[in-house]
Amino acid sequence: SGAAPRVDPRLLAEGIEASRRAAGAQASRLSPTAAPRQVPNEPVHQDGLRGLVERYWDNPLQLERVLIGQVQPGPLSPTEQAQLGRLLVEKHLSADRGRTLSRIGDEQRNYPNLARALGRSFQAGALTDGHLGYLLGPQGLGTSSRRGFEYTGIATLVAASGSPALQSTTATRSWELGAKQTERHAAVDFHTAAMRATGGSTEATQVLLQQAGPALIAAVDAVADLSRRAPVHPYTNRFSTALGTLLTGLSHLPSSQATNPVGARIVGHLSEQHLTAPALRKGFFDYLRSARTSRSWRGLGPASGNAFTQQELLTRFKDPAIRNHIVTEQYYRMSQALEELLPGQASWATFAVWASRQAGSAIRGEPLAGASGTNANGVRAISHGNTLGASEIAPLFGAFAQTLRSNPDASFQEVWRAAGAPNKPLLREAFQNYFEAYQLRRSGGGADAIAERVLVANTLVAQHEQTALQADIDSAMRVQGVSMWSLELDIPGRVLDLNEDLTGQFPPELRYLRNPRARQLEQQFGGWGDSRMESLFNLFRLNQRDAALHGDWVV
Incomplete structure (x- = not known):
């Protein structure tokens, strides 16, 4: 894509400030540490926000500074952050079909406020299911030869958004797209993204369980199989991370015929190699802990109903x-x-x-x-x-x-x-x-x-x-x-x-x-x-x- 147009930061700050005044906000210049102020969501705001996006769309570090108020004109209001999230997604779609946004997702740990801004945008209705469908579909990342990694990048960003609604919708959309695939690896890519997108939240995990039904067991098997073949790296093994995220979500749900077989199937696949991934290690410990009140140890057994006793778990794992x-x-x-x-x-x-x-x-x-x-x-x-x-x-x-x-x-x-x-x-x-x-x-x-x-x-x-x-x-x-x-x-x-x-x-x-x-x-x-x-x-x-x-x- 072509270089983003240069925008004079001084003029950009003045433009946003003028927009606020025109919308009826209190007229005053904001400092980088000023407290956020609620302002009406008027169309006049779009030019200033769009200028921020045009300048910084592929610079997540600067976007993070914008969101925490370190860049003039100071902190954005929740409404402005929601609009910024929508404009940012639209810019990424038009610039490179979402690939750069996916790469930002891969490094999400460095940009927590950016992920939360997307969550706010979806909660406010600025970012919609249509945007997600375009991003994940053939018009967006669906044509990429690296779509598995890129789907997971988006899912990782969504997982950190703090929005159960965005997590649920992304998991649902990813699962639906996976169900339509005729090629196995393509389906696994989408299913991996669906598990990761839940973020371990109760609501999103429940939605995925209801939508996938018994087919989730087969998806777990496929993802676990690829996790064993993928390079052993704590953060880049996207398959292990997806399984760990799903286990964490299951740990928040009560024991049932829907939750226990899925959790047991994941535990049944685990090895010490898997548990080098922090997300899967956390998910495993969360699920063990959930056995206190919401499920018996039999809930940790394979789908056949045989229990994994404590001794069997200790026999499998040698790490002290x-x-x-x-x-x-x-x-x-x-x-x-x-x-x-x-x-x-x-x-x-x-x-x-x-x-x-x-x-x-x-x-x-x-x-x-x-x-x-x-x-x-x-x-x-x-x-x-x-x-x-x-x-x-x-x-x-x-x-x-x-x-x-x-x-x-x-x-x-x-x-x-x-x-x-x-x-x-x-x-x-x-x-x-x-x-x-x-x-x-x-x-x-x-x-x-x-x-x-x-x-x-x-x-x-x-x-x-x-x-x-x-x-x-x-x-x-x-x-x-x-x-x-x-x-x-x-x-x-x-x-x-x-x-x-x-x-x-x-x-x-x-x-x-x-x-x-x-x-x-x-x-x-x-x-x-x-x-x-x-x-x-x-x-x-x-x-x-x-x-x-x-x-x-x-x-």
């Missing part, structure tokens, strides 16, 4: 940081399940959430108090111990809670059989105490008796874990100076240092222990020595009634 996220989320779900049965009591799983979260910091190489640094051996040791504890212990919490939720009158023998009845004496005794605490709560038993049994259970689970994982703990301590339970626990409101004396007042229910087993454990571990079990016993006793421990670990 990914595994730690899965483990911590599982601990959180188990903690919440036990808290439903024993309100106000922090179980071993509750404390494990924060210990695992802190272990994740060590795994990611973040600085930790009292640690000499992270190295590969330390990461492996902490990760292995963290994962092994979750694989062996977390399923017992799950079976315990699920059995009592479905049958509140179940006996302990029935509960333990449902958990697989492992030959682990300490764990069996621990869950017997959780069960007795649950029974006392149902029958109106005393708060002291309930709290004491939970303390016994927490201590016995910890004792089993410390014994079973001794090799990993020793390895982590040897090479790094830390382990999952020897770190500072950064819980909501304060930091608990397990390497120093734990101080404070015991809660009233646990100040004087009367339960014989609790008194025995107090004699064994109630001192203030250097052993991990002494630290853990006092950690549990001091904080078992702390409501802050039930907060969300994802911050």
Whole structure:
């Protein structure tokens, strides 16, 4: 295309200012930092705005400065920004059929206000479905040999627009165009753009699900197939980014026969290679998190209905940081399940959430108090111990809670059989105490008796874990100076240092222990020595009634 006509910035500023005055706005010169002012949307404004577009249409950095008010005549009003968005799209269509606009979309992270201006333009009705149809159709990008990348560039810009209406319309338009294609790669290009354009918003994802129906499963398969073949790059693998965006959107929707198969299909395709893409990594973690309330873990299984168990996910992903996220989320779900049965009591799983979260910091190489640094051996040791504890212990919490939720009158023998009845004496005794605490709560038993049994259970689970994982703990301590339970626990409101004396007042229910087993454990571990079990016993006793421990670990 030819060079854009040169416009004198001084004359352009004066032209817009005159337009405002003619429209009845307060007459005053705006500085670059002046606050935006609402002005009537009169045709007289178009000349000034069109001049801005003619000068800067292919210079997104300058357009960004215009939108944040760093260029005279100062900040544009929302109405002017909406009109600017429409004029900008029309200019790009006439200049090069939208190719430059698509390239701007590829670098959207640098131009957030430009993306939002397009959203405002669509919300105001200045930018229409007709513009989108022209841009994505044969008159626009449809004839490009690089249309797959260019569609995704536009979709990325739309995803960041903050306009669910624009996201929904673009996703719908892209899907419709994809359905008309006879050539597979062309269809996948449009379907990739449709997934990306949703921006992970609830509204746009729901619209795409309704429009695509069961065909979305086949589209996911095709996009996932190409994502494995595409170059592995965190930001340029448009297929992985599209899948991650769709997963994020699904995580906001409730469990249903429409959402679960699609989410499960994406999870079924994932590999560690995929999760190098930030959008897909985020989508995966968002979807795991959604399993807390809106879907069961079965919702993470393949479309056949078979569940992806936590162990299967851990087997698939070897990256320690990914595994730690899965483990911590599982601990959180188990903690919440036990808290439903024993309100106000922090179980071993509750404390494990924060210990695992802190272990994740060590795994990611973040600085930790009292640690000499992270190295590969330390990461492996902490990760292995963290994962092994979750694989062996977390399923017992799950079976315990699920059995009592479905049958509140179940006996302990029935509960333990449902958990697989492992030959682990300490764990069996621990869950017997959780069960007795649950029974006392149902029958109106005393708060002291309930709290004491939970303390016994927490201590016995910890004792089993410390014994079973001794090799990993020793390895982590040897090479790094830390382990999952020897770190500072950064819980909501304060930091608990397990390497120093734990101080404070015991809660009233646990100040004087009367339960014989609790008194025995107090004699064994109630001192203030250097052993991990002494630290853990006092950690549990001091904080078992702390409501802050039930907060969300994802911050």
